[in-house]
Amino acid sequence: MVKRFAYSAKEKQIIHDHISKEYGPATKIIYLSENQREVPIEYDLLVIYKKDMVILMTFGLGSFVSHNHDEHTNERTEIFMELQADWDCNDPKQIWPIHFIISIAKYSYYNHLTLKWQQIFVNNDYFNESNKIAGVLDLSWYDNNSLACNVDNEFSVSFYQIMIITDTELLFSHKNGVHKLMDYFDDGKTRIVNLDRKSLI
Numbered sequence: 001m002v003k004r005f006a007y008s009a010k011e012k013q014i015i016h017d018h019i020s021k022e023y024g025p026a027t028k029i030i031y032l033s034e035n036q037r038e039v040p041i042e043y044d045l046l047v048i049y050k051k052d053m054v055i056l057m058t059f060g061l062g063s064f065v066s067h068n069h070d071e072h073t074n075e076r077t078e079i080f081m082e083l084q085a086d087w088d089c090n091d092p093k094q095i096w097p098i099h100f101i102i103s104i105a106k107y108s109y110y111n112h113l114t115l116k117w118q119q120i121f122v123n124n125d126y127f128n129e130s131n132k133i134a135g136v137l138d139l140s141w142y143d144n145n146s147l148a149c150n151v152d153n154e155f156s157v158s159f160y161q162i163m164i165i166t167d168t169e170l171l172f173s174h175k176n177g178v179h180k181l182m183d184y185f186d187d188g189k190t191r192i193v194n195l196d197r198k199s200l201i
Helices: 009-022 096-110 167-176 178-185
Strands: 028-030 044-049 053-059 075-084 120-122 132-139 148-151 155-166
Touching (some): 009 053, 009 148, 009 155, 053 096, 132 167
Parallel strands (some): 075 155
Antiparallel strands (some): 028 044
């Protein structure tokens, strides 16, 4: 029998309160079916509308405990993207962020991988005609308290932002290391997903 991963009611409340405090209350929830997730992790997507952006964040992904015995950590992970303020989750041309997040969750589960800082994920479905083909997990630029949520001293849920990178930036990271690549994002102005931006390299 396949093991299923889900927050308890208490864990869910603690993490939901943390998200609401540090990132803002969810305006809506995109409920995912088991067929959409394709993994035994019970998570959905929160949509948080801010003044100049929309945050799309997993809620429940942190219930996954890596079944890789080499990973001895109490860290769990939720991930999010900052999207343009006019993002429409009902527009078929704009739902790729949902599919990309789902693909990262699937990769994490099937590769027995705990999601961590500076991991890179290649998107198998190109974003329309854009050359933005990958995402890298980075630390949140919100308040330091937003980086992690301790749950009853049992485990910690870290919050990582998905930064979309171009094919040129992906190649640069392979040659020079992802840490060098992240230096280009340190100005804090490139975090909202913009598929029309030029490469930073």
